[in-house]
Amino acid sequence: MPLNIPKLHRLEELRTETEEVLTFKFQSPEIAKESEPGQFVMVWNPRVDELPISIAAATPTGELEIAIADVGDCSHSLHQKHVGDLIGLRGPYGNGFRITGERICMVAGGYGAAPLRYAAKQAQESGIDVVVLTGAKSSAELLYIQEFERIGCDVRIATEDGSEGHKGLVTALLDEILAAGERFEQVLTCGPELMLARVCVITNQANIPTQVSVERIVKCGCGACGSCDIGGYQVCKDGPVFDAEILKHTEFGIWKREKSGKRSPITLDAKELISRPSSLFTPEYEPLLATKFCGIDFSNPIANAAGFGVSGKLLYRYAVAGAGAVVTKSVGLYERDGYPNPTFLEVSPHSYANAMGLPNPGIENYGREIEDTKRADVPLILSIFGKDVAECREVAKRAIRYPVDMLEFNASCPHSDFVAVENNPKLLRSIIKEIRAIVHPIPLAVKISPNVGDPAGFAMTLEKAGADAITAINTVMTRPVDSTLDVPILGNPTGYGGKSGTALTVGGKEVIFALYKELKIPLIAVGGIFTAKDVIEYAKNGASLFQVGSALVSEGPAIFSKLKEELNVFLVANGYKDIAELVGGAHRR
Ligand SMILES: Cc1cc2nc3c(=O)[nH]c(=O)nc-3n(C[C@H](O)[C@H](O)[C@H](O)COP(=O)(O)O)c2cc1C
Ligand code: FES
Known part of the structure; x- marks a missing residue:
């Protein structure tokens, strides 16, 4: 398993190779022993940025060398380091070369x-x-x-x-x-x-x-x-x-x-910027898992969570791997680059902290991704966000020009550079009223987090404002700090990010339980879903659709078919007619 959080390493040696390139040498048995040629490490320059750099040498005794070219702000700042300075490393990442032949x-x-x-x-x-x-x-x-x-x-x-x-x-x-x-x-x-x-x-x-x-x-x-x-x-x-x-x-x-x-x-003649089209894909009907939600038919109720992929091709890949629906990255009115790295860390096994900063190409530039996604005939949920009524109105108007099946309004990013709109309930209600009127009859889900004190009370006001469904939960505030340097590790200006993965599994289920008790509209569960047991418990607590995010890091797209197989086995073994029978089970006695 790679090291997914930067660990400070003392720079042991610095060699000038060319005018532009320096070799940095570290002692890192943890990374060197796992490395293969072709893999890379993430190099953290605290308070500046983090860069992916290929491994140039790694020995069984733990020596690790990387070559850094002075080509940008972060690499330039790394070039000013001296032997003895502390630099963060994590990895090794990716697949290396497979070397064969004579x-x-x-x-x-x-x-x-x-x-x-x-x-x-x-x-x-x-x-x-x-x-x-x-x-x-x-x-x-x-x-x-x-x-x-x-x-x-x-x-x-x-x-x-x-x-x-x-x-x-x-x-x-x-x-x-x-x-x-x-x-x-x-x-x-x-x-x-x-x-x-x-x-x-x-x-x-x-x-x-x-x-x-x-x-x-x-x-x-x-x-x-x-x-x-x-x-x-x-x-x-x-x-x-x-x-x-x-x-x-x-x-x-x-x-x-x-x-x-x-x-x-990349080339001057690349005018159209289109993808090579994927073959058309239609999912099979799955009798035990087929779900109707907000009037839409899903072959199964498991989707990816928003933010786990910007590209339409990746969402298509999730669909082919077995997702019953796909959810886009949250898209706003304007293009955003997001925050500097580090943007994503593993703080404990399968528990993560991220501060991506809502990078997205902007709604006008998103059409090509929708086209690529739509090669798979599964419901497409477009996640959108905005900071005020005017911005959200424009995003919603543009969003419904695309062939989307449902919208999910992300009210709850805990670390964007504007305050998450869920912290201003009055504003959020106005936004929901306004965009619901624009997008109707396309269903509108609103995504909330437990960062608001009383998610159930809060969701009731969103239901009144016109939300057709609630998605819960978004990530929960966190601020990982490097205890040697006493600096935040995440690269955004405040150091705050959102927790995801196993850290949310228990709390997410509690929120869904509380929402189901108070609301009439259906619920989408997200937060720490890794196993079919998690899906079953979320369903019994009241959710009808399920989104998988962090589990994609360790399991990849194969998680969709794995969850479906386990769910089918459970439903048959326990005599359920279909998955809908599970929904709300925990409230019936
Ligand atoms: C890298 C990353 C990016 C995310 N981006 C978004 C986003 O754009 N919109 C959104 O609504 N939620 C976003 N989230 C939150 C997830 O959709 C999800 O609510 C959260 O990760 C909890 O689910 P999980 O434990 O399965 O990851 C993001 C989470 C992560 C880790
Ligand atoms: S950088 Fe590769 S998926 Fe995030």
Whole structure:
């Protein structure tokens, strides 16, 4: 299991490699022993930010090296550190290279040489011959040449200005050696995306299996937030190393996502920023689990929770994996980047704290995600938010232009830079009245948290204001602090975030019990659902639909079919006609 909370490490050694790149060396047996070439760590620069950085070397005795290029505020600030300074590390994350064969080729561009150095060492130690093609603009920017040579690799160099080796791009060098008849069983590559895309074209023509290390915006690092999405895959968890065959079905080499999740072009001809369409998917009817909620038919009552994915492709993937409905990231009127990292931590096993800061592309930019989601014929719940009546009105008007089945108003993000509207009941009631009138007959659920003192009393006023359903619970306020430095770990300005996962399992069920007693409208349960037992208890306390969030971190999308299987077994074994029979059971005696 990776370390999911930054642990402070003393910087043991700092080496200048090029004008732009420094190697940072730490002693970290915990991370080094778990590491594989191609994986990355999250590097926390307290009070600044946290960055994903590939592992450049890891030894059985616990030495860990990473190469950091001075390319932004956080990396620049890391470059000012000295030996002895404390830096936070967590990980290792992701899937590494799978190295096989007798003779393989590694193609590196710029500081893409770092993970390949680690891969080359492992390959050579297993008796595999490695040819390294490494390219840079000029000889001064070439990275780890001596290390590759010391390991015993056959190193060939390309520089764009011709200051060393082949003059031109490293991809031209690859073309050249393949044309000259050199043969490899695998190509592994890391570097700028356009270079990687070109490598894939060349190796595809030459029929050489290729693995590519892909870079995207990484926030949580462990598969929770979906910021690093590429075609519905999470770079931090499913990658960063992907088979080129998989990338063919994604936007790789064409467009990527910004911090907000908005699509932005990589190539100039990527005008449309569309996804490669997924095949159409219709879920099977599930007799014991089929549920009617607010007049909508669900093949089963389990959805993902809001915030576990911005991309339509990932929501589609949840549907194919068995979710009976999907819920979008909360989308507002304006594009938002969210907070600096760290944005997501594991504070105790399966209990998390996050302060994402509602990153989202803005409602106008969300249409492409809806299109991608709608390739799966499951109900789509669009989560929306806004800070006042005027903003919420505009979001609601735009939201219903999309083919959505239900809206969920997020009234309860506990750490956004504006006060959660649930803290202002009068304002919230006005918002609900206003947007209910706009969106009707599309049902409107309102999502609340226990951060308001009396959730049941509060929800009653929302019911009166027109809410068609209540979703409970959102995350609960927390403020994890590093006890060595006495600073908050989460990167938002206040250090406050929201707890999720097992920390909510008990409290969430109590809130649903209290709501069911007082309300006539139906309930959606969310908070610490990991097992079918949790679903059953939430149902007996009064919920009819269920959302799964944090469990996706440890279980991935397979959680949906796992929960359904266990529920079916329970319903049959206990003689229930269907899952609806469970709802409110705990109130009947
Ligand atoms: C990384 C992350 C992002 C979240 N983003 C949102 C969001 O955009 N909108 C929202 O209503 N809730 C959001 N939440 C709260 C979840 O939807 C859910 O209410 C909470 O995590 C409790 O469920 P869980 O214990 O299954 O994770 C987020 C939670 C996490 C951990
Ligand atoms: S950064 Fe990959 S899912 Fe959050």
